Amino acid sequence: MKQELSKIAQALVAPGKGILAADESSGTIKKRFDSIGVTSTEDTRRDYREMLFRASEGMKNCVSGVILYDETIRQKAKDGTPLVDIMKAAGSIPGIKVDEGAKPLAGPHSEIEKVTEGLDGLRERLAEYHKLGARFAKWRAVITITDSLPSWNCIKANAHALARYAALCQEAGIVPIVEPEVLMDGAHSSHTIERCYEVTEWTQRTVFRELYDARVELEGMVLKPNMVIAGQKCPQQASAQQVAELTVKCLKSTVPSAVPGIAFLSGGQSDEQATENLSLINQIGDLPWRVTFSYGRALQAAALKAWGGKSENVAAGQRAFTHRARMNSLAALGKWSQQLEKAA
Ligand code: 13P
Numbered sequence: 001m002k003q004e005l006s007k008i009a010q011a012l013v014a015p016g017k018g019i020l021a022a023d024e025s026s027g028t029i030k031k032r033f034d035s036i037g038v039t040s041t042e043d044t045r046r047d048y049r050e051m052l053f054r055a056s057e058g059m060k061n062c063v064s065g066v067i068l069y070d071e072t073i074r075q076k077a078k079d080g081t082p083l084v085d086i087m088k089a090a091g092s093i094p095g096i097k098v099d100e101g102a103k104p105l106a107g108p109h110s111e112i113e114k115v116t117e118g119l120d121g122l123r124e125r126l127a128e129y130h131k132l133g134a135r136f137a138k139w140r141a142v143i144t145i146t147d148s149l150p151s152w153n154c155i156k157a158n159a160h161a162l163a164r165y166a167a168l169c170q171e172a173g174i175v176p177i178v179e180p181e182v183l184m185d186g187a188h189s190s191h192t193i194e195r196c197y198e199v200t201e202w203t204q205r206t207v208f209r210e211l212y213d214a215r216v217e218l219e220g221m222v223l224k225p226n227m228v229i230a231g232q233k234c235p236q237q238a239s240a241q242q243v244a245e246l247t248v249k250c251l252k253s254t255v256p257s258a259v260p261g262i263a264f265l266s267g268g269q270s271d272e273q274a275t276e277n278l279s280l281i282n283q284i285g286d287l288p289w290r291v292t293f294s295y296g297r298a299l300q301a302a303a304l305k306a307w308g309g310k311s312e313n314v315a316a317g318q319r320a321f322t323h324r325a326r327m328n329s330l331a332a333l334g335k336w337s338q339q340l341e342k343a344a
Contacts, residue, residue, distance in 0.1 A: 001173060005220030006260065008135050008175045011093060012222055013261025016329045017064035018293035019177075021265070022049055022300070023097035023138065025069060032300075038309030042071070050077045050086070051307060051314050051321075052300070058322030059090035062329035067095040067138050067177070067294070073129065084133045095177070096134040098125060098165070102142045105154055112188065113154040116141045119164055126172035136175040138224065139165040140265075143182045145191040145199050145231065155206050163210035170220055177263070177294065179224035180207050185268030189231030193238040197228045197246050204254035218258040224294050225251070226267050227277055240273070244280035248287065257288035264291075266298030271324060272341065274298035275331045282334030292332040299324050 012019060024032060030040040038044055049072055053059065066087050073096055075083050084094045100118035104110040116139060126137065141158035143150045162178050169176035182200045183189065191199075204225065211218070228246040230238050238246075251262060266274040274295060282291055293299070302324055307317030330336040 001170075002217055002220060004173060005170060005175055005217060008093065009220050009222055009260045012064045012136060012175065013263060013290035013292050014064050015290070016333050017062060018295070018328055018332055019095070019263050020052065020063050020066045020092075020299055020325075021138075021294050021296035022052060022072070023067040023069045024296065025097075025101065026071070032304060033309070036304055036308050042075075044309060045071065046075050046077070046083070047311070048304070048307065049075075050083060051317050052303065053083055053086045053090065055318035055321045055325075056090055058318070058325035059087065059092055062325035063090070063092050065093035065095050065136060067097055068134075069097055073132050073134065088133070093135050094133045095136040095138060096129045097140075098122060098129070098137045099139040102140070105157060107151075107153060109149060109151060109154070112144050112146065112149060113151060114142050114144070115154070115157045116161055119161060122165065122168050123172070126168060126174055130172055130174060134174060136177060136222070137169050138177040138179055140179040140181055143180065143199060143203055144186070144188050145182065145195060146188045150199060155203055159203070159206040159210040162207055163214035163216060166211060166216045166221055167214040170217060175220055175222065176216070177222050177224045178207065178211070179265065180204065181265055181267065182226045183267070184226060184229050185232045190233040191231040192234055192236060193228060193230040193242065193246060196230065197250055200226060200228050201250050201254055204250070208254060208256065218256055219260060221259065223255060223259055223262045224265055225262065227264055227269075227281075229267075229269070229277075232268060240276045240280050243277050244284060247277075247281055248284050255289065259289055261290040261292065263294035266293075266295040269298060271298045271301055275324075275327045275336055275341070278328065279331035279334055279336035282332060285334070293328045295328065299328065
């Protein structure tokens, strides 16, 4: 089992490959579809995701795994082929979002702080997802920064839940993606990059301590963190080089080298910013883990727009997706450049 988990984790972070996060919950995908004027139905969600999974060039060369939502892992393409089979044929490992969302954390800051729910019944759900083909899972915890928050209670509760989730995944033969996201966007996002560093370091240290207590095998997991970056509303935005340097410094001081890979979330960065930052991080070099992407918005935004809900735009949507996937694949090798971005 241990070996199997480590093989899957290694495959997820294979050189030049990263993860497509297509696990938007029904509420989130509705918001994305609203932005292009498309009604979110079971069929439109299927059409959109089928378009991405059938973008064979981008999928085959740049994507190691796809994170799915419960509906999608059970869904069939228009021609009746299970969507899971389509991504497997493209060489991708199916993954599944298993958390049940971030809910207000009871206590004095419940209007701001959240704790991720979904542990009850998780053992049984993981067994079913394994049967449906999932070999890795994801659980996202969110941490909000204000002048006085996060509280220790919020960090501790989220880290503890992440560790219990990760241990359950490994028991089921599923690689856990451990995702503690220190938010860079939303109502509370005026913090500096230095403050993000401080909170990210605190969060990751706590997460690895909890993972140790739960006896999670570090060789059989992937960390999905935020980059160390200023909040979207902060007037002093850091340079890409500064983001790369502080992110590497923070990861080096908190993430054991037994972890095979780190796959960042994009968190609200623009497509190109997320690519450039990842490339600069890899250019620093001499990192003990593979460092790649597990982007949702930064991989999909261009494709979503090009598609616009119209079947005649499927090829254009696939071209846009493949381009972003290629750029991020180069970034995972530290080889992206502005010229390549424009040349394509
Ligand atoms: P973003 O890259 O859009 O932040 O999404 C990644 C993800 O999976 C969030 O949980």
